[in-house]
Amino acid sequence: MTESAPLAAQRREVILDTVRRKGAVRVAALVEQLGVSDMTIRRDLDVLARAGSVEKVHGGAVSTSGTTCDEPGFETKSTLKSAAKAAVAEAAAQLVQPGSVVAISGGTTTFAVAHRLRDIANLTVVTNSLPVAELLRSFGAEDGSSAPTLLVTGGAPTKSASLVGPLADQAIRSLQVDLVIVGAHGVSERAGVTTPNLAEAETNRTLISAATRLAVVADHSKWGVVGLSRFADLSDIDYFVSDDGLAEQARTVLGDQVGRLILAETQGT
Known part of the structure; x- marks a missing residue:
């Protein structure tokens, strides 16, 4: 069965929000939090990494932003x-x-x-x-x-x-x-x-x-x-x-x- 796009998007929003708040997240923690498989979480992280939203590391992902000193005009x-x-x-x-x-x-x-x-x-x-x-x-x-x-x-x-x-x-x-x-x-x-x-x-x-x-x-x-x-x-x-x-x-x-x-x-x- 193919997963619906809205459900995947909602899950990735939760993942991204968690990374932004904590600076990093582990795959195992996301599996427990979201109640999905390890492979599903890894695919989500792949999508977010390709978009530049997170950086994948061994066992999880970290924020790409950190604390910013940049001030746009x-x-x-x-x-x-x-x-x-x-x-x-x-x-x-x-x-x-x-x-x-x-x-x-x-x-x-x-x-x-x-x-x-x-x-x-x-x-x-x-x-x-x-x-x-x-x-x-x-x-x-x-x-x-x-x-x-x-x-x-x-x-x-x-x-x-x-x-x-x-x-x-x-x-x-x-x-x-x-x-x-x-x-x-x-x-x-x-x-x-x-x-x-x-x-x-x-x-x-x-x-x-x-x-x-x-x-x-x-x-x-x-x-x-x-x-x-x-x-x-x-x-x-x-x-x-x-x-x-x-x-x-x-x-x-x-x-x-x-x-x-x-x-x-x-x-x-």
């Missing part, structure tokens, strides 16, 4: 997982209340959230993102509507067009905001929420400390990725907004540790 990141980001952004925008003070960090997913704030009345937005600042400034100019009150932190720009460093941190420390919406380079059970940029991590921590509530926005591909510097633990998060492509194991971990897990539907896109 804003334009590069904008092209990745666009449908998932749009779904995440739509769900995250529902957390923003009229008349509130909202902080928005740098990143392409937070930029997508900012796009959806146009019709929310009487907002004050604090941001260290140059693209978010430019977008919000354009709202009233485009259609005559009332643009949000905008506060830009200042600071030194990163490759991802975020303003970071002592100037940004000093400006943020004087503020109190209702909700901060923060993007992530990576999220994992072990490392929490991370970024490859040390200065950006510090500025994100400062944004979080100024806020009453923390929302992290991250599509499913961010799970298991670990950047150089952690800026939040999972238990710090009031709302974790992702999409319905998030692995079951990630859903379990996040459901247990964050205040509320929100999964946006991507409608198969």
Whole structure:
């Protein structure tokens, strides 16, 4: 009997998620965990290795990623997982209340959230993102509507067009905001929420400390990725907004540790 593709794909997703979380996995452990044969697991590892997702070693497989210090530019990141980001952004925008003070960090997913704030009345937005600042400034100019009150932190720009460093941190420390919406380079059970940029991590921590509530926005591909510097633990998060492509194991971990897990539907896109 030929195995169905969906079952094989689900099993490989579990394997890949396990490798990302633990850094390595043994064939024997996967056989016990998934209740399939040794040969089935080895075939799964062959498929994942050919895709560059894992590296096969004697008796199992190891992660090919490890801890990353690479920080893609804003334009590069904008092209990745666009449908998932749009779904995440739509769900995250529902957390923003009229008349509130909202902080928005740098990143392409937070930029997508900012796009959806146009019709929310009487907002004050604090941001260290140059693209978010430019977008919000354009709202009233485009259609005559009332643009949000905008506060830009200042600071030194990163490759991802975020303003970071002592100037940004000093400006943020004087503020109190209702909700901060923060993007992530990576999220994992072990490392929490991370970024490859040390200065950006510090500025994100400062944004979080100024806020009453923390929302992290991250599509499913961010799970298991670990950047150089952690800026939040999972238990710090009031709302974790992702999409319905998030692995079951990630859903379990996040459901247990964050205040509320929100999964946006991507409608198969």
